[in-house]
Amino acid sequence: MIDFEIPEDDRALLDSIDRMMAREFPPEALRKADEAHDTPWHLLPKMGELGLFALPFPEEVGGLGKDWRSAALVNERLAYHAGIAATLFGTTVGFGGMSLLKYGSEAQKRELLPRVMEGRARFALALTESQAGTDAGAIITSARRTASGWVINGRKTWISNADAADYLVVACRTEPGSQGSKGVTMLLVPRQTPGIGMTPLAKVGHHCMPSWDIGFDEVEVGEEALMGEVGQGFKHTMSTLHYSRAGQAANAVGQAQKAVDIAVAYAKERRQFGQAIGSFQAIQHKLADMQVRVNQARLALYHLAWLIATGRPCRLEAAQAKLVATEAFQFVTRNGLQIMASAGYSMESDMQRMWRDAGLYTFGEGSSELQRNLIARELGL
Numbered sequence: 001m002i003d004f005e006i007p008e009d010d011r012a013l014l015d016s017i018d019r020m021m022a023r024e025f026p027p028e029a030l031r032k033a034d035e036a037h038d039t040p041w042h043l044l045p046k047m048g049e050l051g052l053f054a055l056p057f058p059e060e061v062g063g064l065g066k067d068w069r070s071a072a073l074v075n076e077r078l079a080y081h082a083g084i085a086a087t088l089f090g091t092t093v094g095f096g097g098m099s100l101l102k103y104g105s106e107a108q109k110r111e112l113l114p115r116v117m118e119g120r121a122r123f124a125l126a127l128t129e130s131q132a133g134t135d136a137g138a139i140i141t142s143a144r145r146t147a148s149g150w151v152i153n154g155r156k157t158w159i160s161n162a163d164a165a166d167y168l169v170v171a172c173r174t175e176p177g178s179q180g181s182k183g184v185t186m187l188l189v190p191r192q193t194p195g196i197g198m199t200p201l202a203k204v205g206h207h208c209m210p211s212w213d214i215g216f217d218e219v220e221v222g223e224e225a226l227m228g229e230v231g232q233g234f235k236h237t238m239s240t241l242h243y244s245r246a247g248q249a250a251n252a253v254g255q256a257q258k259a260v261d262i263a264v265a266y267a268k269e270r271r272q273f274g275q276a277i278g279s280f281q282a283i284q285h286k287l288a289d290m291q292v293r294v295n296q297a298r299l300a301l302y303h304l305a306w307l308i309a310t311g312r313p314c315r316l317e318a319a320q321a322k323l324v325a326t327e328a329f330q331f332v333t334r335n336g337l338q339i340m341a342s343a344g345y346s347m348e349s350d351m352q353r354m355w356r357d358a359g360l361y362t363f364g365e366g367s368s369e370l371q372r373n374l375i376a377r378e379l380g381l
């Protein structure tokens with residue numbers, strides 16, 4: 001049987017996250033940042049000081065050599081305090097660190113992994129294009145080889161945190177005429193390279209994580225920008241997909257639990273018809289269903305983390321965890337709004353922010369429909 005007991009050192013780490021977040025990014029700061037569309041970049045080095053980024057990396061590259069279970073717990077706890085904190089953790093460890101560890105060059109690892117672990121490197125993944133969303137294999141942004149490196153041309157869209165990133169991990173078609181997953185190469189492009197233009201995109205939620213449309217106009221990078229093998233970009237990305245699905249699931253579980261806790265506290269306090277609304281069975285059943293959905297999602301997440309940590313196959317379980325956790329997050333915030341009614345709909349409420357943010361998780365980084373397709377395929381359909 002799988003043992004979900006949280007080890008003592010992980011418990012201590014989670015306590016230190018609670019203290020750090022209360023000090024560095026309390027709920028009031030999160031509300032203000034959301035309103036001002038600010039990204040709490042200051043959290044990155046603070047997370048680095050706690051050793052959070054070093055957790056899943058092997059000791060030979062300076063990491064702490066813990067397995068993916070600890071990273072999932074950390075991600076979930078950060079998300080409980082602020083979804084954006086978990087997002088910054090996930091992109092730094094995932095798009096940045098894990099991708100570098102798995103298929104980066106020795107020079108890239110030497111230069112960047114220490115910065116990743118200290119929280120001094122910012123990454124953005126530039127994959128999506130206007131005609132290539134769920135169908136990521138439809139990308140047309142190209143990189144042509146030159147004597148000294150690559151020249152990139154094309155457009156990417158909806159790229160999170162691109163403007164403030166140090167590096168863009170850009171998926172480029174490097175074999176002219178190739179289609180789908182073949183002929184795609186990942187390039188690590190310094191943000192300030194000449195020829196990169198960015199336009200901000202307005203959106204409903206995730207105001208702490210700005211989104212950008214990016215133009216690449218004859219952008220020249222050296223041979224050292226190559227991440228992994230030429231033409232194998234999709235294969236490389238697929239090899240880290242279970243990490244990003246675990247990350248999305250952990251982020252959704254942490255925030256969903258926060259939404260349940262807020263709704264329960266409100267139901268105990270708010271009185272109508274002379275009694276707390278939490279004494280009405282209609283409200284109790286909603287809250288019971290909400291907690292059950294979060295618990296189901298957490299179990300799916302911990303099961304996935306255990307599979308990853310023990311090196312077992314996990315295609316179905318990665319899709320499953322991402323699916324149930326992100327759908328649970330939407331379910332609990334929608335019901336949380338219903339329970340809190342006008343108080344939840346107010347812009348001063350945390351529930352409305354989480355409800356707006358929850359919208360993204362069921363289509364970003366592989367939609368619910370795609371996860372169901374993958375699960376059906378694993379069933380041999």
Ligand SMILES: Cc1cc2nc3c(=O)[nH]c(=O)nc-3n(C[C@H](O)[C@H](O)[C@H](O)COP(=O)(O)OP(=O)(O)OC[C@H]3O[C@@H](n4cnc5c(N)ncnc54)[C@H](O)[C@@H]3O)c2cc1C
Pocket residue numbers: 124125126127128130132133134135157158159160161203206211360363364365366367368369370373
């Ligand atoms: C706030 C935000 C942040 C983002 N951050 C990034 C980022 O950092 N980097 C990046 O590269 N991209 C990013 N994206 C892009 C995101 O990954 C895409 O929006 C996502 O892949 C979906 O693509 P799409 O929006 O074009 O929808 P589409 O692909 O057009 O999908 C529309 C609908 O069709 C469904 N569908 C499509 N194909 C199938 C199928 N085969 N079977 C069943 N249903 C299907 C989808 O599930 C969806 O419901 C971000 C998007 C947003 C909104």
